[in-house]
Amino acid sequence: MADQPRYYAPHGGLPTQTDMLTDRAIVTEAYTVIPRGVLRDIVTSVFPGWTGTRAWILNRPVPGGATTFAQSIVEVAPGGGAERPEPQPEVEGFVFVLEGELTVTVEGGAHTLAPGGFVYAPAGASWSVTNTGAEPVRFQWIRKRYEPLDGHPPRVVVGDERDIEPSPMPDTAGRWRTTRLLDPEDLAFDMHVNVVTFEPGAIIPFAETHVMEHGLYMLEGQAVYHLNGDWVEVQAGDYLSLRAFCPQACYAGGPSDFRYLLYKDVNRQITL
Template sequence: MNRPRYYAPEGGLPAQTDLLTGRAVVTEAYTVIPRGVLRDIVVSVLPEWAGTRAWILNRPVAGGATTFAQYLMEIAPGGGSRAPEPELEVQSFLFVLEGTLTVRRLGRDHVLTPGGFAYLPPETLWGAFNEGQEPAKFTWIRKAHQPLPGHTPAPVFGNESEIEPTPMPGTDNKWRTTRMIPVEDVAYDMHVNVVTFEPGAVIPFAETHVMEHGLYVLEGKAVYRLNQDWVEVEEGDYLSLRAFCPQACYAGGPSNFRYLLYKDVNRQVLLGGR
């Protein structure tokens, strides 16, 4: 069995001779950040991290997705953080794209290779380090946890390639989902999945739902229907979808189309009442 591959940003800058063209777009329903704009000039330095740079892909913003933040992180050999999360009520999900990432919790090291992931609940003291010889690249999702009395989320570690995907009904397994956070446990108010489409597979209706999405394309290409627009996307592109943004897609081939998908789940809509 061939192990999956995952696209990670390379940084750098375009040549001065390149044309000023691209596919980046921001609307009230969705945002598309193509891989070509993830350049050195737009990286952030986070004070909690050493030897690390970050592309911030999503933050809560008026008119957009508001429940989460998402980064692409690159740690140089020897870099990392002993206390990466500045807000104790925030939970994290890490997914490794390239290199090796060591996640340390309660004195125990979890070594994550590409496809490896870690879910870290709120009020968890943890660290992340690159103890290898190559840069470690991963995506980091942060969400303020909405507590539910009597239900406490537990840490989860694993690798998506070792999880059996669930086929979508009626698709002959050509559209399948790898679920990395327990889906039946209401202690978790977020899910993160790897969604796989074989060439030619489709989402055959415009999904319109309350869940927000952060969608990072790991492999392949597709045409996405977002609100009223058809948008081409490829590996390395990022999409942020606000609640109720209509969405569907056609997988273009020749390889599988795969993406990492965040969504907020399992909570009542709060209206500010008593």
């Protein structure tokens, strides 16, 4: 396993009274930008059934916005957690650790996850989370109402992104590569979660315009995104929510690799 990664995670706090009010937050009908500077103490949420926990909700289904998923950064103090994190039995969950260590028990199996570790819990699974360490743990939590498919039952997946060989994108000499945390060939999954890596200067060479919604949390580095005709700078700790068919491309600015955690809905026919 490679060295432990250093992903960005918010720690809260408040700006001083002398700081400027302006920031890079943007909300449009095509996309939303939540910069890391707005993830402060006074915008956290409390989840029922959790102890020692607060969360920054990054996306929820709203009119005119991305509608297939919810996404949060969850911070759990030592000794905190939840015996039943998911209140809706029809909802699947994906947890990806950013900072600290999290113990996840799913279907009777206990797993301690360090940064880069992840768990996929199918809808209806029995699972719990606990911080048994001495420091707060911070992690991404993606939730989606599962769309069952006959003959393709979902299963628990536990892993670490560092143990998965990334796939180079075609004609990029490996400078743009994707680490697929869920098997892209398995139709049991109605969402994919990937870690995408761009080396400095690498680009998405056209404006992707597709049916999948996206949630992108910037893990490391910085880049410029082209979203629905607008140029938007992003850095580690920023978040993008992209509606279906939002044109999107990016340019990794360096000096280090640009990496993000990517959600998208997949593998199902359009419900009419």
